[in-house]
Amino acid sequence: MIKIAVDAMGGDNAPGEIVKGAVDAVTERKDITVCLTGQKDVIEKELSKYTYKIEQIEIVDAPEVIETGEPPVNAIRKKKNSSLVVGLNLVKNGEADGFVSAGSSGAVLVGGQVIVGRVKGVERPPLAPLIPTEKGVSLLIDCGANVDARPSHLVQFAQMGSLYMKYVMGIENPRVAIVNIGVEEEKGNALVKETFPLLKECKNINFIGSIEAREIPHGGADVIVCEAFVGNVILKLYEGVGATMMTMVKKGLMSNLRSKIGALLIKPALKSTLKSFDASQYGGAPLLGLKGLVVKTHGSSKAKEVKNSIIQCISFKENEISDKIKGCLAPEETEA
């Protein structure tokens, strides 16, 4: 029985959508237990709205709440009884196999490193969301809060990302590319130029070279390697351009009667297309390279994204990704 801890108090739609997502997850998968961390009375009230197998959902009381905007290091240090710190400790102590939170990114990233801790050999744990493409999804690694990465970090991101795409997403021999401003080998900034030959030499990945940002949405690579500043820009611009184009298309369709009628006819097809290009379909972003699994879901996550993030944890656990990362990055430690 796999047990996933879930931060019931984190995110814009907590606790309502988080609790609903947990109920949906245990309804779909009879082989898991969800452990909700947060204010007990609040969670109980939400749970009372649903029917579910009582032994599949536990509550661990955590009266303190970390606010958005609270400095992450302080929050982690001072609020020992917050839903986030309690949840991370469940993973640390082996009482849960994974932890999902829609709370403050900074606090999740800091807490994951400080409380759960890094796998031996991992220099920096990257946050790696799946982004939609024309061909399916790609892993964008890193989008975390630690900027100004070194070349050795990027090489590890490529390795961890490859393991994730292979074992969790089922992509054989995933194509790894580094984000660059041109495809020629001599192009790039200092970081990319230094990293490129290291990736080329790296034996355990399928490195296909540079990728220009234009090719990312076309599905030009399975693992998109970049440092966190660039990754953050890519992730947020993806959202921004998508949202703006849709707003403009919808506004355009309301401009006259003819297109209004057309809009009614295309609505179902348009909706299903947009759904396939919606990042929330694919669950949260794992913080890779930690001793246990920590998944950060979007702050605005609704029940569906929470459920998908929980279910994502199952294959992560079943495939023992953390062990595989350790085996790849610190093989001597594993053998010892």
Next chain:
Amino acid sequence: MIKIAVDAMGGDNAPGEIVKGAVDAVTERKDITVCLTGQKDVIEKELSKYTYKIEQIEIVDAPEVIETGEPPVNAIRKKKNSSLVVGLNLVKNGEADGFVSAGSSGAVLVGGQVIVGRVKGVERPPLAPLIPTEKGVSLLIDCGANVDARPSHLVQFAQMGSLYMKYVMGIENPRVAIVNIGVEEEKGNALVKETFPLLKECKNINFIGSIEAREIPHGGADVIVCEAFVGNVILKLYEGVGATMMTMVKKGLMSNLRSKIGALLIKPALKSTLKSFDASQYGGAPLLGLKGLVVKTHGSSKAKEVKNSIIQCISFKENEISDKIKGCLAPEETEA
């Protein structure tokens, strides 16, 4: 009479679309002359297809052609009789007020700096395209080939970008923001953290703080400051996400009869919406901070973009942007 030199041989659709764009420009504006640089016989053959006022178009023969992928520095040095080098020399010698090219970015950027030369006080000339937003357009500065910028470069980009948006685009007190991974002042990489206080102190710009990539398409600022690597990622991802979404929407609309009929009805409205979100509407990207005006248009430019780029040069010249940049960045030199 303003005279604009145009590289008739540069770009994917040269010389046909370039020559057509030049003819369209002189048809629209009777107060300009266009000087086409390139292989004389080829240009004459293209021109023979159109009717226009003969004194408004000149040809300067330039038999050599710079190929895409040719190392820029070599190309500029060796091909003195290429359409690019000849055109840039016209600007340098004051025989033309501006130069438009859809040719190799690298060669245009290198040639602009080496041949035309920087305005006194300018440390690095940025390439600054206009990008479409929900509210109109914003200037993305820098998207050039010189990466790993210093904070002082970014401050100059902010100043030059403000002058451009004010005098060429007519935006009073343009809002300047720096691309960042959060809006809080303590966020960012080393470059952004060092640049932020300098922009805050800068008296001649309207600095509004950090902008997250998500807000760029919403029109969150008029001048978007970043170093060229990030700028390049933003520019190309803009194109990529837009193109992918439209491909997916169109494919979705063809999925059943109902939406096929709807698609026919919405086609005109959809087309005009997409047009307003198409970067080519707004002409090319000026290379700012040079002694004369050099404009790089997209390699795939068609006649319309070429025409718009030529017309953009007129307001640049009329408003004496290069002098204003000199006055802003090296005031003592101007007074001397």
